[in-house]
Amino acid sequence: GIQVEQSPPDLILQEGANSTLRCNFSDSVNNLQWFHQNPWGQLINLFYIPSGTKQNGRLSATTVATERYSLLYISSSQTTDSGVYFCALSDGRRANNLFFGTGTRLTVIP
Amino acid sequence: DVKVTQSSRYLVKRTGEKVFLECVQDMDHENMFWYRQDPGLGLRLIYFSYDVKMKEKGDIPEGYSVSREKKERFSLILESASTNQTSMYLCASSQGTSGRREYFGPGTRLTVL
Numbered sequence: 001g002i003q004v005e006q007s008p009p010d011l012i013l014q015e016g017a018n019s020t021l022r023c024n025f026s027d028s029v030n031n032l033q034w035f036h037q038n039p040w041g042q043l044i045n046l047f048y049i050p051s052g053t054k055q056n057g058r059l060s061a062t063t064v065a066t067e068r069y070s071l072l073y074i075s076s077s078q079t080t081d082s083g084v085y086f087c088a089l090s091d092g093r094r095a096n097n098l099f100f101g102t103g104t105r106l107t108v109i110p
Numbered sequence: 111d112v113k114v115t116q117s118s119r120y121l122v123k124r125t126g127e128k129v130f131l132e133c134v135q136d137m138d139h140e141n142m143f144w145y146r147q148d149p150g151l152g153l154r155l156i157y158f159s160y161d162v163k164m165k166e167k168g169d170i171p172e173g174y175s176v177s178r179e180k181k182e183r184f185s186l187i188l189e190s191a192s193t194n195q196t197s198m199y200l201c202a203s204s205q206g207t208s209g210r211r212e213y214f215g216p217g218t219r220l221t222v223l
Contacts, residue, residue, distance in 0.1 A: 031210060033211060033212060035212075040216075041198060041216065041217045041219075042214070042216050042217070043200065043202075043214035043217075044214075045211050045212060045213060045214075048210070048211045086152075086153070088212070097155055097158075097168060097169070098155065100152045100153040100154075101152070102150075102152050103152065
């Protein structure tokens with residue numbers, strides 16, 4: 001299946017700092033999404049972004065499909081942003097099968 | 111808001127028991143999914159269903175079966191639980207194929223002793 005790599009694997013930030021999380025993928029993709037998993041295990045869908053740029057409050061995401069990467073930006077980070085961020089996508093052959101990256105664990109300290 | 115609920119938050123079972131995990135969504139979504147999440151392995155798709163009574167295998171279907179008798183409900187069945195099935199199980203639902211977004215339930219942490 002398609003390879004999904006996320007970086008960095010771990011990130012520690014002071015509250016108020018900005019960060020950029022990266023997702024690289026090995027093939028043309030569909031259904032690229034970003035998720036946040038909170039410390040209690042709940043996965044929240046942040047963005048559906050197969051291409052282009054979207055913004056939602058302090059979060060924004062950009063996908064450059066031709067160069068096979070997506071970026072998630074977090075500005076003015078808060079302690080509630082802590083958790084694991086996953087990039088997930090499907091390839092052209094099995095649109096219903098989402099492949100998840102291994103995630104970036106973000107810790108925001110006050 | 112889409113709501114996906116799972117029958118149990120925590121579950122402890124013994125080896126060899128038959129285990130049912132239930133998932134219900136309230137948004138009339140066509141697609142429903144079962145994943146398991148393990149440290150170092152991430153989320154892996156077990157089974158999915160794109161319609162009532164329809165099912166397809168994901169990446170790791172061995173040892174599992176599923177049932178979808180009603181559109182809003184998708185059940186994961188462990189016919190004979192084993193210790194290597196100790197994991198976090200996550201259910202998700204979505205609508206359509208293109209442009210869809212997956213919505214997840216809170217997860218069931220299953221321990222098999």
